[in-house]
Every structure is written in C-alpha cells, then in structure tokens.
Amino acid sequence: MMQGWHTFFMDLVEQMPLILHGVGNTILLGVTISVTGLIFGIVVFYLALSHNVIVRSCVKGYISFFTGMPLIVLLFLMYYGLPSWGVRLSPFVVSVIGFTMNIAAYNAAYLMSGYNSLDAAEIDAAKSQGFTPLQLFKWITLPQVLLLSVPALSNQVIRNIKDTSVAFLIQYTEFFARIQELAASNFQFFKAYFxxxxxxxxxxxxVVLMARWLERHIVIPGLHRTLDRQS
Amino acid sequence: MIKIRSLVKDFDGHCVLNGVNLDVAAGDIKVVMGASGCGKSTLLRCLNRLLDVTSGSIHFMGNDITHKDTDVRQLRQQIGFVFQQFALYRHLSVLDNVTLALRKLRGLSRADANEKASFELEKLAMIDHRHKYPAQISGGQKQRVAIARALAMDPSMIVFDEPTSALDPIMSREVAALIRTLNEERVTILCVTHDVALGKVLSDNVVFLDRGEVKAEASFDYLCHDHPDAEVRAFFGRGESR
Amino acid sequence: MLPFIEILATLAEGVAYTVWVTVVCSVTGVGVGLTVVALRKLEISSLTIFLDVFTYVFRAVPLLVMLFIVYFGFPSLGVKLSPLLAMVLSLGVIAGAYLGEVYRGALQAVDDHEILAAQSMGFNRWQILLLIEFPQMLRFSFPGMVNEFTTVLKYSPFAYTVGMPEITKQAMALTGVTNQGIEIYLAAGLLYFAIYRILLLALQAVENYWRIPGMKPL
Structure with missing residues (x-):
C-alpha cells in the first residue's frame, strides 16, 4: 500500500507542472465567474426592482429558469449545440457565459431576499431627501443588501469553486482534467481522485477563511440582525 | 409658504383626504392633530410627492407642486422630512447619515460635507456620537440625528411626522422643546401628531383633522372645553391629564 | 431533422432514471442528515468532532470528485459499486451533510421551555427528541429541505458520467447521431425545468399537509 502511494507521488511530481497549470485554470475560472456572476447578479437584482411589470416578470422567469435547470445542460447546449449553428466558442468562454448566467440567477435571488428585510421607511426617507431611483439604489439599497447578503454570496463563491470541476466535461483543462490525465496514465484512480x-x-x-475575515471586518451594528448562514 | 386648497386624495375609491385647506406661513409653526387614520400621514406624503394627489392644489413658495412638470427632486430637497421611526440609514454612521445627501445631491466634497454636518450635529448635541451606527444610539438620539440630517440641507421648512410616537414621555418633552427652539430660529415647521401634550408645547393654535377633513382650527382651550362636538372635546381633553 | 417533439419523446426515456436518482439520493440525504443531527445530540466530544469533519469535508469536495472516488477509485480497493449506489454514496451523502446543517439550525429554533416541560413530565431524552424536537424541526427546516432536494435534482445529470441512462445521457447519445445539439439540450433543459416545477409543487403540497397553524418555517 505505501509502495503504491510512493509511485503515485513520483508520477504526481513528474506531472506537477501540468497539474499546477490546471490549478491555475481552476482558480482563474473560479475567480472570473464569481466576479461576473456578482456583477450580473446585481444587474438582474436592479431590474427585478423595476416598476415595469414586463421587466419584472422577465427577471422572475430568468431567475426561475436558471435556478431550475442544471448548469451542465446549459454548458452542453453551448459547447455541443452551438457549433451546429456555426458558432464555436472555447471551453473557457462557454464556461464563463454558462456559469455567469447560472450564478447571477442565484445571486439575484439572494439579493432579493435581502431586499425584503430592508426598512421601507429608509427608502421613503431617501426619496424624501430627493435621491433619484438610481442614486437610491446605489447609496442605500445596494450597500445594505450586499452587506446583508455576504454569507449567502460567499457560500455561492464556495459553490463556484467546486462547480468549476464541471468544466472538465467540456474539455476545459482545469485541475480536475489534469487529474483525469494523471489517473489515466498510471491507473491509480483512487489515489488520484483522493x-x-x-x-x-x-x-x-x-475561500472559507477569506469569507470569515470579510464577515468580521464589515460588521455594522444592528444591520445583521437577519444574518443567517445557509448554503 | 404652503397653501393647500381643496386637497383630495383617494385610494381605489376610498377617500382619505376630502377637501383639505391649510396654510403655513414662513417662520410659522403649524400643528396638525387627529386620531390615527385621519389622513395626517397621507397629507404629508402628498406634500413632497411621495403620493400624487387626486385633485386640489398645493402651492409651495408660490408654485403649484401638484403639476406634472414640477421638479420633484428639487422640491424634496427643500422640504426636510423627519419620520416617525426616524428612518436613519442603518449601514451608515451618524455622520454619514447627515453627509450622504450633501455629498451626492449637493455635490459637496467630503471635507465640506463633514464640516456642515458637524455644525448641525454640534447644535443638536450629537457630535460626540458621530462615529456610531444608528443601532447604537437611543430613540431620542436617533430623532436628533434625523433632525440634523434634515437641517443640513438648509430646507425651506421641516416636516415632522409623529415625532414623539416612538419616544418615552421624558424624551418626548425634550424633542418638543427642541422643535420649539428650531422654530424660534426662524425655521418653518409643520408637525403632524396625535400627541396632545406635544401639540400644546408647540403652538397655541391647532388644526384638527378628522376623517380627511379639517374639522377646526382653533386654540386648545376652545377645542378642549367649548367646541360643540363632544368627540373633539374628548380628543383634546386627553391632554389635560398628562 | 428530428422534430422537436420526437426529441422530447426520446429524452423522456431518461426521465424515470433522473427522478429515481433524485428520489433515492434525497431520501439518503434525509437519512444521513437525521442521523448526523441525532448523533450530535449524544454530545460525545470525539463523535461531534468527527461529525464536524464529515460535514466540512462533504460540503467542500465537489460532487464530481466524490463520485469519481467512489465509482472509479473504490474498485482499486476491491469494492465495485453500481452506478446508482455510487450516486447514493456521493450525491446522497453530500446532501446529507448539507441537510445535517439545515436540521441543526432548525433544532435550535425549538423552544427550550417545551423541552424543559417534557423533561419535568418524565420523558427521557430520546423520547423528547423523537416526540417533541424532531416533529418541530422537520417543519421548521422545510424550506431548507426543498432547497436541498432541488439541488440534488440539478446535480443528478452527473449520473451520466458513470453510465446511468438518465436525461443527459440520452441527450448525449442523441447528439451523437444528429446535428441538432441546440434543440436536444434545450429539450433536456425544459425537461429538467418541468421536473423541477413538479417537484416544487409536490413538496409544497406536502408542506401544506403537514403545516401546523401558527408555526412558521425558518
């Protein structure tokens, strides 16, 4: 048994440059989709607050569809489907688009539930001071909702990191894809996956440590009364 | 400063304000009283266009603000509003609560805004608490910050919506004294309340609003003892025992 | 060119497998979650540490990795598992780790006074857990459970990687013989979405049935 681990580590060291490159790609994808997913999620959330009924129901449909459909189907649709229309996108681009659509839907849903715990009187106060809807969103609604949603949003980042492993199924050479290669070369499947x-x-x-640090450093007294950790 | 004529506001056929007339002169302090549900809050919300009126007119500094082409944001910046529950921004410190509008609406630099805000907070004895968050100060202190936030914008008038309803009796008295002081400094004030004790401190005369109509505008003495309507006498009689 | 309806019909052959995997893994998750929360009640510190580690690890390692360890890795240790069992040991147990946390939160929402009252009436701790705490906990945790069950459904396509002929596998097979990837995966997406909505409705009905007036879920 120990002998097996020894040869495994020899192979591991030999392929280390490729594996590290894979880890780099995993982190690159994880960070990219976490950022784009948050930005697009904020946009979706903003649209969800629109006074226009059509816009609101579109947003509702968007959130419902993308939280109700497996991400992998969306990735396969773009990666294996689009070429039949002559559109060929790289695995990275497909991943970024697919993940962003999916993550934004979840983030928007978290922000919406944060919005529901806001104080309506504060919104009225801001309107009474003369803020435009956009200013109100920028300076009152969004900061509060983001602060309230930190636990949910950081859990989403953790999910994103884990879910990047899915990208190997559409040939993106991230960490898990490299592990596949390693396992296929020496047949030490258990050790490789372990x-x-x-x-x-x-x-x-x-990510957990970073999230804890962030939560500790942005505590605003009285704002986090509805804080609950859920994933 | 304010001239309201035949103001009507109904919500889906339910009439909340039914032909209200009201005048507030510059430098004046006007107290509007009535039981809850009499339309007080609705009246205030029409004043800064948080609600649109059904019919009638509201003239503010000579212009009818019920017109479609009124610059609502300009109007709102000229009327300071102090809410019942104070409505401080929970994510901002006391200082930033006061400076936000100065910086974002007036375009002041942070330093200038801080200076202006500090001046107002000093006046309201809240300067020592400027770095605290709303959740860390008492109800009376929140009220002071809300007033400082309104004053910082140099409004033409300040509107108070039930300023004492969330406070205990001692703090209520302090706030009443404070509003009086503001008025003595020539700030025009419109105060809506059901607190008879507060009304008495603020003004000798009072407007009595009942079911969306101005029932009377008279002295407390008259409303309490001599008004023909027993309900009115009963309402104002409550203040005697306090 | 296959008409869209025919694509749907072909993919629908995988629906039973998708539903089956989802149900079996969800039930496993509930079983594991309840076991975890019950074992926590024993308050044996070494056991609690073990449960904390279990929960942390199974929530941190991606499903795909866990599935590959179980399905492709275990045979080299002499353990060969069926695709369904591999899904249960990965997706089901991961769901259990999440549900254990959901239950833990819900358990804290049970009023201490009721437990005190039960103790003073002479109930032992297991009776209190089964008769007082669990019935309330399960109701409190309903939204969390619904969330987890739908997550299981959305991760069920990974069963294709171990050869289970569910919806995604059918879709891949079909794309292999036609050139209609977009229509096929769109149809797959719609099927999953339909199952998702039906699942939500069914769970809603269950919640309404078990709801107790005045008790709000967390």
Whole structure:
C-alpha cells in the first residue's frame, strides 16, 4: 500500500507542472465567474426592482429558469449545440457565459431576499431627501443588501469553486482534467481522485477563511440582525 | 409658504383626504392633530410627492407642486422630512447619515460635507456620537440625528411626522422643546401628531383633522372645553391629564 | 431533422432514471442528515468532532470528485459499486451533510421551555427528541429541505458520467447521431425545468399537509 502511494507521488511530481497549470485554470475560472456572476447578479437584482411589470416578470422567469435547470445542460447546449449553428466558442468562454448566467440567477435571488428585510421607511426617507431611483439604489439599497447578503454570496463563491470541476466535461483543462490525465496514465484512480479531493478541500478552505475575515471586518451594528448562514 | 386648497386624495375609491385647506406661513409653526387614520400621514406624503394627489392644489413658495412638470427632486430637497421611526440609514454612521445627501445631491466634497454636518450635529448635541451606527444610539438620539440630517440641507421648512410616537414621555418633552427652539430660529415647521401634550408645547393654535377633513382650527382651550362636538372635546381633553 | 417533439419523446426515456436518482439520493440525504443531527445530540466530544469533519469535508469536495472516488477509485480497493449506489454514496451523502446543517439550525429554533416541560413530565431524552424536537424541526427546516432536494435534482445529470441512462445521457447519445445539439439540450433543459416545477409543487403540497397553524418555517 505505501509502495503504491510512493509511485503515485513520483508520477504526481513528474506531472506537477501540468497539474499546477490546471490549478491555475481552476482558480482563474473560479475567480472570473464569481466576479461576473456578482456583477450580473446585481444587474438582474436592479431590474427585478423595476416598476415595469414586463421587466419584472422577465427577471422572475430568468431567475426561475436558471435556478431550475442544471448548469451542465446549459454548458452542453453551448459547447455541443452551438457549433451546429456555426458558432464555436472555447471551453473557457462557454464556461464563463454558462456559469455567469447560472450564478447571477442565484445571486439575484439572494439579493432579493435581502431586499425584503430592508426598512421601507429608509427608502421613503431617501426619496424624501430627493435621491433619484438610481442614486437610491446605489447609496442605500445596494450597500445594505450586499452587506446583508455576504454569507449567502460567499457560500455561492464556495459553490463556484467546486462547480468549476464541471468544466472538465467540456474539455476545459482545469485541475480536475489534469487529474483525469494523471489517473489515466498510471491507473491509480483512487489515489488520484483522493488527491484531487484534498486539493479542493484546501481551495475551499481558503475561500472559507477569506469569507470569515470579510464577515468580521464589515460588521455594522444592528444591520445583521437577519444574518443567517445557509448554503 | 404652503397653501393647500381643496386637497383630495383617494385610494381605489376610498377617500382619505376630502377637501383639505391649510396654510403655513414662513417662520410659522403649524400643528396638525387627529386620531390615527385621519389622513395626517397621507397629507404629508402628498406634500413632497411621495403620493400624487387626486385633485386640489398645493402651492409651495408660490408654485403649484401638484403639476406634472414640477421638479420633484428639487422640491424634496427643500422640504426636510423627519419620520416617525426616524428612518436613519442603518449601514451608515451618524455622520454619514447627515453627509450622504450633501455629498451626492449637493455635490459637496467630503471635507465640506463633514464640516456642515458637524455644525448641525454640534447644535443638536450629537457630535460626540458621530462615529456610531444608528443601532447604537437611543430613540431620542436617533430623532436628533434625523433632525440634523434634515437641517443640513438648509430646507425651506421641516416636516415632522409623529415625532414623539416612538419616544418615552421624558424624551418626548425634550424633542418638543427642541422643535420649539428650531422654530424660534426662524425655521418653518409643520408637525403632524396625535400627541396632545406635544401639540400644546408647540403652538397655541391647532388644526384638527378628522376623517380627511379639517374639522377646526382653533386654540386648545376652545377645542378642549367649548367646541360643540363632544368627540373633539374628548380628543383634546386627553391632554389635560398628562 | 428530428422534430422537436420526437426529441422530447426520446429524452423522456431518461426521465424515470433522473427522478429515481433524485428520489433515492434525497431520501439518503434525509437519512444521513437525521442521523448526523441525532448523533450530535449524544454530545460525545470525539463523535461531534468527527461529525464536524464529515460535514466540512462533504460540503467542500465537489460532487464530481466524490463520485469519481467512489465509482472509479473504490474498485482499486476491491469494492465495485453500481452506478446508482455510487450516486447514493456521493450525491446522497453530500446532501446529507448539507441537510445535517439545515436540521441543526432548525433544532435550535425549538423552544427550550417545551423541552424543559417534557423533561419535568418524565420523558427521557430520546423520547423528547423523537416526540417533541424532531416533529418541530422537520417543519421548521422545510424550506431548507426543498432547497436541498432541488439541488440534488440539478446535480443528478452527473449520473451520466458513470453510465446511468438518465436525461443527459440520452441527450448525449442523441447528439451523437444528429446535428441538432441546440434543440436536444434545450429539450433536456425544459425537461429538467418541468421536473423541477413538479417537484416544487409536490413538496409544497406536502408542506401544506403537514403545516401546523401558527408555526412558521425558518
């Protein structure tokens, strides 16, 4: 058994440059989609507050559809489907678009539930001071909702990091794809996947630590009364 | 400063304001009283266009603000509003609550806004609390910050919506004294309340609003003892015992 | 060119598998979650640490990795599993780790006074757990459970990687023989969405049935 681990680590060291490159790609994708997913999620949330009934129901449909459909189907649709229309996108681009649509729907839903715990009187106060709807959103609604949603949003980032492993199914050469190659070359499947699990555990732990730090440093007294951790 | 004529506001056929007439002169302090549900809050909300009126007119500094082409934001910046529950922005410190509008609406630099805000907070004895958040100060202190926030914009008038309903009796008295002081400094004030004690401190005369109509505009003494309507006498009689 | 309706009909052959995987993994998740929360009640510190580690690890490692460890890795340890069992041991147990946390939060919402009252009436701790705490906890945790069950559904396509002929597998097979990827995956997406909505409705009905007047879910 120990012998097996020894040869496994020899192979691992040999392929380390490729594996590190894979880890880099995993982090690149994870960070990119977390940022685009948050930005687009904020846009969707803003539209969800629109006075226009049509806009609101479109947003509702968007959130419902993308939180109700598996991400992988969306990725396959773009990666295996679009070429039949002559559109060929790289695995990275497909991943970024697919993940962003999916994550934005979730983030918008979190922001909406944060919005429901806002104080209507504050909104009235801001209107009474003469803020335009956009100013009100920028300076009152969004800051409060973002602060309230930090736990939910950071859990989403953790999910994003884990879900990047899906991208290997559409040939994006991230970490798990490299592990596949490693396993296929030496047939040490259990060891390879176990090692992969440990690496993801470390990556996720890193995000958990960052999220805890963030939560500790942005505490505003009295605002987090509705704070609850859920994932 | 304000001239309201035949103001009507109904919500889906339910009439909340039914032909209200009201005048507030510059430098004046006007107290509007009535039981809850009499249309007081609706009246205030029409004043800064949080609600649109059904019919009638509201003249503010000579212009009818019920017109479609009124610059609502300009109007709102000229009328300071102090809410019942104070409605401080929970994510901002006391200081930033006061400076936000100065910076974002008036375009003041942070330093200038801080200076202006500090001046107002100093006046209201809240300067020492400027770095605290709303949740860390008492109801009376929140009220002061809300007033400072309104004053900082140099409004033409300040409107109070039930300023004492969320406060205990001692704080209520302090706030009443404070509003009086403001008025003595020539700030025009419109105060809506059902607190008879507060009304008495603020003004000798009072407007009595009942079911969307101005029932009387007279001295407390008259309303309490001599008004023909027993309900009115009963309403104002409550203040005697307090 | 296959008409859209025919695509739907072909993919629908996988629906039973998708639903089956979702149900089996969800039930496993509930079982694991309840076990975790019950074991926590024993308040044995070493056991609690073990449960904390279990919860943390199974919430941190991606499903795909867990599934591959179980399905492709275990045989080298001499354990060969069926695709369904592999899904249960990965997706089902991961759902259990999440549900354990959902239940833990819901358990804290049970009023301490009721437990005190039960103790003073002479109930032992297991009776209190089963008769007082669990019935309330399950109702409090309903939104969290619904959330987890729908998550299980949305991760069920990974069953295709271990060869289960569910919707996604059918879609891949069909794209192999036609050139209509867009229509096929769109149809797959609609099927999943339909199952998702039906699942939500069914769970809503269950919640209404079990609802107790005056008790709000968390």
């Amino acid at each position: 090692f992969a699990g440990v690496v993801y555990l470390l990556l996720v732990s890193l």
